[in-house]
Each structure stands twice: as C-alpha cells, then as structure tokens.
Amino acid sequence: MTEPTHQENHGGALAARLNWLRAAVLGANDGIVSTAGIVVGVAGATDDRAALLTAGLAGLLAGSMSMAAGEYVSVSTQRDSELAALAVERRELREQPEAELRELTELLRARGLSREVAREAAEQLTARDALRAHASVELGIDPDELTNPWHAAWASFLAFTVGALLPLLAIVLPSAHWRLLVTVVSVLAALVITGWTSARLGAAAPRRAVLRNALGGALAMAVTYVAGSLLGAAGV
Template sequence: MSESNGLGDEKYAAHPGEQHDDGLTSRLNWLRAGVLGANDGIVSTAGLVVGVAALSSERGPILAAGVAGLVAGAVSMALGEYVSVSTQRDSERSLLAKEEMELRDDPDAELEELTSIYESKGLSRATALTVAHELTEHDAFAAHVDAELHIDPDNLTSPIQAALSSALSFTLGAALPLIAILAPPASARIPVTFVAVLLALALTGQVSARLGGSRPGPAMWRIVIGGALAMIVTYLIGQLLGVAGV
C-alpha cells in the first residue's frame, strides 16, 4: 500500500464532498450578498407596485413606478457597494503597504511578532519560533499578512465587480414582482403578486439560511412575514390615497 495517504489525505478522504480551497469563503460571501440583494429587490419593488396597483388599475402607472423603483434601487445598491468595497480595498492596501515597510525596516521585530501570534494560538515557544522561521523563509510577506491581517493580497475584492453583482442581483429580484403585477388581468394582479413574492421570499430565505449554516425555517418565516407586512402596508396606503382622491 502506498504511504502517500498521510494524515492530510485521510482528512480529505473523510469528507469527499467538502471543499477546502482558499476561495470558498469568498464565494459563499458573494453568493450570500447576491441572495440578500435579490431579496431587497423583491421586497422594495413589490411594495411599490402593490401600492400603486391599489391606487390605479392602469398598467402605465404601475409599469412606470416599477421600472423607476427597479432602476433607482439597482443604481443605489451598485453605488453603495462600490463605495463600501472601495473604502475596504483602500484600507487593505494601506495595511499591506505598512506591513511590507515594517518587514523591510525591522525584520527581527516582525519575526518576534509572528512567533508571538503562534504562541497565542497554543504552540510552545520553541515550536512557534520554528514555524515563524520556516514561514518567513518561504514567504515572509505572505506569512505576516495572513497571520496578522487575515488578508490575501492576491484576492482583494474588486469594487466594480461588487457593484455589478449587487445591481444585477437587485434587478433580478425586482423583475419578479414587476412581471407578476403586469401579467395577470387587473382583478388578479395583487393576489398573484402576493403569492409570487411570498414564494420567492421563502426560497431566498431558505437559501440564505443554508449559506449561513442556520436553520432554514426561522429565517424563511422572518423574511416572508416581513415581505407580507411591507406589501400590506403599501397596499393600505394606496387604498387610503385612492379614497382621498389623490
């Protein structure tokens, strides 16, 4: 029998369906952000078109309000994500530059710092020093940014990619209530939209919960009840405005 099946091989063999690559967490975060963006698009657009449909049975105003809400929401999401990720990326680059300077100016102090980090994780002083020496010899910069900053310098988030992803997920989510409110005849628009939106929210709630490793039931019901309340409130406001003759 081959002796190549060591401890590491046994660990991976014990979990054949489990992923261990470094980008897994990043991809899960992106997917979770996409699900949340789609959920925002569903709820905000559904509330908007249901409110207008309660006020008017004409397709024109409903379509105009829905499209305006979709575009405004997608642009807002994209801008917010771009600004947020740009700020995070600038901070990460600043930290990386500082770490690079410290390694260049005082490598002994940085080695001691790396050793202390591994000591704090439970290694003995001798073992921590050995680990720090070996990692420093292999790639000092990579070792320090991983242990101290938990940053992968080769995998910084792109602000443009984040903005486009956020806008796309919001748009896809917003398209569902817009189609649901416009496709059926006037008498069935609001009931059809309620059902379609609540089913979509139940699905996004389940997906979000599974990505977060939590029970899908509570997450699903929270998001479904919240979406239902949003539509009920906007529907009642539309009805009141209609009664007031607006």
C-alpha cells in the same frame, strides 16, 4: 510550518464563494421586497398598467443603482484599508525585520504552537514570503485576493435586478382582476425560497428565517397597499 494543503485552500475558496452567494441571495431578496412594496402600493391607488410599469421600473433602476453604488463605496473603503495595512507591513518588514519575526512568532504561539515550533515556523514563512505570512496571520488578508469594488457593485446590481423583476412582471402581465393576487402569492413564494436559501448558506435553522422573511414582505406589501388605497380614494 508546511504550506496550506489543497483541502485548506479549497475550503477557503468555498467559504468565499458561499459568502458571495449569500450576498447575492440577500440582494435579490431586497429587490423582491422593495419593488413589491412599490408596485403593490401603486396598485392600491390605480389599476393602470402603464402607471404600474413606470413605478416598477423606476423602483428597479433606483434600487439596483443604489445597491451598486453603496456596495462600490463600501468595498472600495475596505480595499483601501487593506492596501494601507499591507503598505505598513511592507515598511515594517523592510525597516525592522527582527521585530517582525518576533511578532510573527508570538502570533503563532498564540495559536497553540510551542515557542520552538513557532519560531521555526515563523522563520520558514518569512523566508518563503514574509509579507504574505504577516498579512495572513496578523491581518487576515490574502494579498492576491483583495476585495474588488467593481465585482461587488455588479453583483449587487444584478442580484437586486433579478429579484425586482419578479414583482414587476407579476403586477403588469396578468389581467387587472388577477394581478394583485398573482403578485402577492409570487412574492411570498420567492421570499420563502430566499429565506430558506440564506438560512442554509449561513448554517442557520431555515424555519425562523423563512417566517421572518415572508412576514416582513407581507407586512411591507400590506402597508404600501393601504397607503396607496387611501391616496387613490383621496384622489391624490
């Protein structure tokens, strides 16, 4: 079996970049919706700019830190699992190389190769880099491209923060008469963009994703605004 072509490597790298980009868009979307819900809810109770800024900043910081921490824990667990699986493969290759060669041959046969070609390919891959061959074919892991929890945490933190800044600025910068309208219009426009972008990155139809995203955001703002108005009227 020949080494992966430049096009195959480029395709894998492109897919990984698209996954990161899609995750960033979804993180920004979360920041938009959650922060918009907070500031619009507070705006239903009061038009005090300081209160709106405080609530928005608190939501931004809490949300971004929560996203970063959750992503760090999740990716750390995934990385630990990958390292453990590689350790098992490394030990099996050391203790029972013939059995591992047969296993690799059968895995390649399951992908459509004949027995003779699969055996030859397995021998060549094993001679070149046995651990990499088994990690790729059997586990779907690239030993040199393990997930990095710090990268994931920072990406989630930044994506959420960027998204959260939009409703925060939209609610505190305009005058009291315009701030709610500016916020709602800005948030809905941003949700249309993030819905369309995430759908395109996932090769899905954009229309349904855009409607779902915009309606979900509108519902979140409506619910929190009504709740804030009721609490404000009650003097809570």
